Amino acid sequence: MNLNKVYLIGRVxxxxxxxxxxxxxxxxxxxxxxxxxxxxxNTNQKQEKTEFHNIVMWGKMAENASKYLNKGSLVMIExxxxxxxxxxxxxxKKYKTExxxxxxxxxxxxxxxxxxxFQKPTPTEVPKEEIPIIEENSTEHITAAANNEQDEIDxxxxxx
Numbered sequence: 001m002n003l004n005k006v007y008l009i010g011r012v013x014x015x016x017x018x019x020x021x022x023x024x025x026x027x028x029x030x031x032x033x034x035x036x037x038x039x040x041x042n043t044n045q046k047q048e049k050t051e052f053h054n055i056v057m058w059g060k061m062a063e064n065a066s067k068y069l070n071k072g073s074l075v076m077i078e079x080x081x082x083x084x085x086x087x088x089x090x091x092x093k094k095y096k097t098e099x100x101x102x103x104x105x106x107x108x109x110x111x112x113x114x115x116x117x118f119q120k121p122t123p124t125e126v127p128k129e130e131i132p133i134i135e136e137n138s139t140e141h142i143t144a145a146a147n148n149e150q151d152e153i154d155x156x157x158x159x160x
Contacts, residue, residue: 074107
């Protein structure tokens with residue numbers, strides 16, 4: 001059995017540009033950065049390493065990504081690894097490993113990546129619910145509990 005599955009949660013490194021292939025397919029390529037943080041055993045110092053990943057999206061997902069993702073947006077990508085190769089103008093063979101996105105989940109919207117075409121919902125007043133206060137030395141909760149004893153379920157009547 002083989003498995004080629006990648007899950008990444010990171011921040012978009014550049015603004016997305018939507019393109020169309022000569023056959024009319026919509027495609028979007030962009031980068032995301034992920035961080036790994038650890039404590040060095042020798043120095044007890046916090047260390048951090050950033051990895052950069054190339055993401056490729058196709059079709060409707062590419063259109064949605066270009067609408068909602070900006071540089072700095074938090075995003076989760078689920079996809080598969082794919083390496084492609086080509087020869088540059090000097091004849092040198094080049095390789096590029098990319099994550100072909102199969103699923104995307106947007107992170108929370110912040111002031112930095114707020115899209116102007118969204119309208120903020122108007123605040124609605126939340127009805128206040130009275131929460132009963134039971135004082136420690138009060139006898140009210142004892143009588144309330146005694147009244148609810150008749151509503152208790154008999155364990156023997158449960159069929160499993």
